Amino acid sequence: xxxxxxxxxxxxxxxxxxxxxxxxxxxxxxxxxxxxxxxxxxxxxxxxxxxxxxxxxxxxxxxxxxxxxxxxxxxxxxxxxxxxxxxxxxxxxxxxxxxxxxxxxxxxxxxxxxxxxxxxxxxxxxxxxxxxxxxxxxxxxxxxxxxxxxxxxxxxxxxxxxxxxxxxxxxxxxxxxxxxxxxxxxxxxxxxx
Numbered sequence: 001x002x003x004x005x006x007x008x009x010x011x012x013x014x015x016x017x018x019x020x021x022x023x024x025x026x027x028x029x030x031x032x033x034x035x036x037x038x039x040x041x042x043x044x045x046x047x048x049x050x051x052x053x054x055x056x057x058x059x060x061x062x063x064x065x066x067x068x069x070x071x072x073x074x075x076x077x078x079x080x081x082x083x084x085x086x087x088x089x090x091x092x093x094x095x096x097x098x099x100x101x102x103x104x105x106x107x108x109x110x111x112x113x114x115x116x117x118x119x120x121x122x123x124x125x126x127x128x129x130x131x132x133x134x135x136x137x138x139x140x141x142x143x144x145x146x147x148x149x150x151x152x153x154x155x156x157x158x159x160x161x162x163x164x165x166x167x168x169x170x171x172x173x174x175x176x177x178x179x180x181x182x183x184x185x186x187x188x189x190x191x192x193x
Contacts, residue, residue: 111161
C-alpha cells in the first residue's frame with residue numbers, strides 16, 4: 001500500500017501553525033500561557049486542525065523543536081568535523097555541547113516550552129536520549145574519562161534550557177561568556193587541555 005501525500009492545505013496549515021506557535025512562544029511571557037486556541041487563532045486555522053496535525057500542545061511543541069533542531073541533527077549524523085562522526089571523541093564532545101548550548105541560546109523560548117511540558121521526565125524524551133547516548137558513547141572512547149552514563153548526564157545538564165535561561169536572562173551572561181565557561185568545564189571533566 002502506498003503512503004498518501006498530505007493534502008496541500010494540510011501542509012500549509014501545519015506550516016502556519018508551526019510559525020504561529022514559534023512566534024507566540026518567542027514573544028509571549030510564560031510558555032504555559034500559550035494555548036492551542038491562541039496558536040489556532042494566530043495561524044488562522046481551527047483548533048481541531050491543530051489537534052489532528054499534532055495530537056496535543058506537547059506534540060506541536062515537539063514538532064517545532066524537531067524542525068529547528070534538524071540542521072544540527074544532520075551535522076552531527078553526517079557532517080564534517082567538529083560535529084560529524086569522523087571527529088575524535090575528545091574534540092567532538094566539547095563541539096557537541098557547544099552546539100547544543102548555542103542552539104538553546106538561539107531557541108530559548110522553544111526549549112523552555114519543551115522542557116516545561118511536564119508530560120514526563122525531561123530525561124526520557126527522544127531528543128534527550130539521543131544526545132545522552134551519543135555523549136556517553138563518545139566518553140567511552142576517551143581514555144581516563146569518568147563513568148560515561150553519569151558524566152554524560154552531568155555535561156548535558158549544563159545545556160538545559162532552564163539553566164541557560166537563568167544564566168543568560170537573569171544573570172545576563174553573554175553568549176561568549178557562557179561558551180567559554182562551558183568549554184572550560186568540559187575540558188576539566190574530560191581531563192584535556
